[in-house]
Amino acid sequence: GQNIDQPTEMTATEGAIVQINCTYQTSGFNGLFWYQQHAGEAPTFLSYNVLDGLEEKGRFSSFPSRSKGYSYLLLKELQMKDSASYLCAVLDSNYQLIWGAGTKLIIKP
Amino acid sequence: IAGITQAPTSQILAAGRRMTLRCTQDMRHNAMYWYRQDLGLGLRLIHYSNTAGTTGKGEVPDGYSVSRANTDDFPLTLASAVPSQTSVYFCASSATSGSTDTQYFGPGTRLTVL
Numbered sequence: 001g002q003n004i005d006q007p008t009e010m011t012a013t014e015g016a017i018v019q020i021n022c023t024y025q026t027s028g029f030n031g032l033f034w035y036q037q038h039a040g041e042a043p044t045f046l047s048y049n050v051l052d053g054l055e056e057k058g059r060f061s062s063f064p065s066r067s068k069g070y071s072y073l074l075l076k077e078l079q080m081k082d083s084a085s086y087l088c089a090v091l092d093s094n095y096q097l098i099w100g101a102g103t104k105l106i107i108k109p
Numbered sequence: 110i111a112g113i114t115q116a117p118t119s120q121i122l123a124a125g126r127r128m129t130l131r132c133t134q135d136m137r138h139n140a141m142y143w144y145r146q147d148l149g150l151g152l153r154l155i156h157y158s159n160t161a162g163t164t165g166k167g168e169v170p171d172g173y174s175v176s177r178a179n180t181d182d183f184p185l186t187l188a189s190a191v192p193s194q195t196s197v198y199f200c201a202s203s204a205t206s207g208s209t210d211t212q213y214f215g216p217g218t219r220l221t222v223l
Contacts, residue, residue, distance in 0.1 A: 031209050041216065043214050044214070046210060089152075091209060095208060101151045
């Protein structure tokens with residue numbers, strides 16, 4: 001079966017850096033998405049990667065390793081508004097999105 | 110720019126009742142999707158539509174039906190609601206299907222079946 005694993009919950013301090021990991025076992029790989037979802041709201045797109053290597057977008061960076069079935073989302077200079085769930089999703093060989101359960105990130109002052 | 114709208118925002122429904130969740134997008138996207146989101150589980154695909162006039166079954170289609178009469182609208186119907194259908198339902202769309210196009214989500218409908 002296809003599976004995506006993310007930590008259920010993480011806690012970090014305002015101004016710090018946090019790394020959210022995502023490991024996956026899917027039938028094929030056509031890229032990996034990260035979405036942010038604030039409580040009670042819709043998921044919103046953060047990033048898409050298909051090639052290995054770090055991609056930076058402001059305070060957020062994503063790093064997929066296709067060969068290792070692993071990716072992480074790096075959030076720098078954490079702000080209180082970054083408190084949200086972060087969803088990892090892999091596009092499989094049929095271009096179907098397989099979703100992880102999400103990581104709830106709690107930011108403390 | 111509205112993007113994707115969903116209605117109602119929330120609903121409490123008696124078991125056995127019929128319910129249609131509405132979804133409309135104004136981005137002229139070809140592909141549309143219905144997901145349910147339950148605590149501790151990832152988003153699960155219920156039904157999808159690659160283009161107007163076509164629909165397909167996702168991971169958890171039982172108890173749900175959809176139609177795609179035009180590009181903009183993609184309603185989801187629960188023919189006879191059961192308590193296990195209590196969930197948050199998200200409609201999403203992407204420019205095309207079978208591609209790397211980003212999916213964009215509506216605000217969701219919180220449904221409680223008693």
